[in-house]
Amino acid sequence: MALTADVVVVGGGVIGCSIAYHLVRRGVKVVVVEREALGSQSTGKCAGGVRRQFSSSANVLMQQLSVRLLETLEADTGVDPEFRRIGYLFVLTSDREVDEFRRLLPMWHQFGVSDARWVEARELRELAPMVAGDDILGGTFCPSDGIASPHAVTSGYANSARALGAKILEGVAVTGVEHSGGGVQLVRTTAGDIVTSAVFNCAGAWAGEIGRMAGISVPVEPYPRNIFVTDPMPAATRDHPMTIDFGTSFYFHPEGDGLLFGMGLPDEKPSYSTEVDWTMLEAMAGVVEHRAPKLAAAGIRTAWAGLYEVTPDHQPILGPVDDLEGFWCACGFSGHGFQQAPAVGHLLAQWFTGERPDLSLEIFAHRRFATGNVEPERNVI
Ligand SMILES: Cc1cc2nc3c(=O)[nH]c(=O)nc-3n(C[C@H](O)[C@H](O)[C@H](O)COP(=O)(O)OP(=O)(O)OC[C@H]3O[C@@H](n4cnc5c(N)ncnc54)[C@H](O)[C@@H]3O)c2cc1C
Structure with missing residues (x-):
């Protein structure tokens, strides 16, 4: 039957x-x-990663709803989503990025992401002590964004x-x-x-x-992406914000007692391969050393690869x-x-x-x- x-x-x-x-x-x-x-x-x-800082208002609204539903997930299903509001920080390094994100801030506020704000470079480095580089022009930070399981x-x-x-x-x-x-x-x-x-x-x-x-x-279309996790890093606190270097797409956040990081490349090709591409470490090295030198000095504990599912x-x-x-x-x-x-x-x-x-x-x-x-x-x- x-x-x-x-x-x-x-x-x-x-x-x-x-x-x-x-x-x-x-x-x-x-x-x-x-x-x-x-x-x-x-x-x-x-x-x-769980954030509300999108360019499209439909995604901002969708994420407002998702965050509300994450907050009630344990009551609804009995499972704690382990949503940790460590904040989400976009690091900006070009005038074009600054114009774009400054333009987006009022839209985020209009749709209820009231704690998203502009941060100057000095405050940004205080918020995210792993971040370095004198090319930083500022960033946007939303303390109520974060990571979940x-x-x-x-x-x-x-x-x-x-x-x-x-x-x-x-x-x-x-x-x-x-x-x-x-x-x-x-x-x-x-x-x-x-x-x-x-x-x-x-x-x-x-x-x-x-x-x-x-x-x-x-x-x-499938696009492979790699994630690397460092050995324990005492300098990286558990509440360090999820940090995105927007110009390069290099990102990292606390994972256990180390940091999890990854980055895309401009010339990625569609593929279903989920083998870890260890050459990515070398491809990322210059960016990581520049933006997060302490992370660059850490050993790698583990890595994996998965697929982005990309539309035009x-x-x-x-x-x-x-x-x-x-x-x-x-x-x-x-x-x-x-x-x-x-x-x-x-x-x-x-x-x-x-x-x-x-x-x-x-x-x-x-x-x-x-x-x-x-x-x-x-x-x-
Ligand atoms: C490295 C990496 C980092 C990411 N970081 C983030 C992040 O920080 N925040 C975020 O929001 N998103 C992130 N994403 C994206 C996120 O993981 C995906 O958008 C999301 O998991 C998609 O969920 P899904 O259920 O559609 O896909 P999947 O989890 O891939 O589920 C699809 C399922 O369909 C099954 N399937 C396929 N074909 C068939 C078939 N013929 N019959 C039966 N089953 C089939 C597959 O086995 C699979 O389990 C990341 C992705 C990657 C790879």
């Missing part, structure tokens, strides 16, 4: 688990299909979804999405077919493949697609999906069950790639 479901969620990362939880809470019959283990892919490789958030949503009746299949891959008469009918998996009229594509870096199974173009405008794709009834997207988070997961699950579950979503998701619509109604997110690293 084939399984039946109101919704099949493809992918059990933080996004799929949040959506499953918020749907099942509203009485929807959900099956989650995860090829590997829950939260083991991009979610399990992520740096855990991807594992805790994912398992909080997954365990509660399961307890509320969701069926979660691990080690099972989706291999096909069948449709007829313009609507989804069946999801094929390595463990058999699931009869359904709705699919949520939460397959992260593989979202394009799920799109192709349904005949829908989902423009998400660095915005996620959220909601139903026009060309196939019942095919919904929640993918393409372009490196900031962990922090958006609480809001995305809540808003899409509202939408799916006929409630009016608390926020407009129009700029995230799949159709924007056809209509050109695109507002790129610029504060991505």
